[in-house]
Amino acid sequence: VNTDHLVWSAKECLDRRVEVIVFLGDFWDFESLRNKTRATFSGQDYKTDLIAGKVAMKRFMDVIKLDTTYNPKIIFCLGNHENRIHKIAAEDKALKGLMDIT
Secondary structure (H helix, E strand, O other), rough: OOHHHHHHHHHHHHHHHOOOEEEOOOOOOOOOHHHHHHHOOOHHHHHHHHHHHHHHHHHHHHOOOOOOOOOOEEEOOHHHHHHHHHHHHOOOOOOOOOOOOO
């Protein structure tokens, strides 16, 4: 998925020097976990989703960090998509602690 909108958003935050940036949840999509059970779970697809979210967040933060004097407060809320991790990990104790958003 194209994440250019995150670069544009970060540039706007930087240009306006907003004091607080709030991520309202569902930053990670975790399509690999949608409607999945432990029996249908694919670790490789999950890993791809995890990396995609990390790369997207890095694109945003790289712009914010361009100005070392800019230090906004960042609040990250979890949404139902991120909660998919907890749902599938609760089904299999072997995954508990291996899959976590924190």
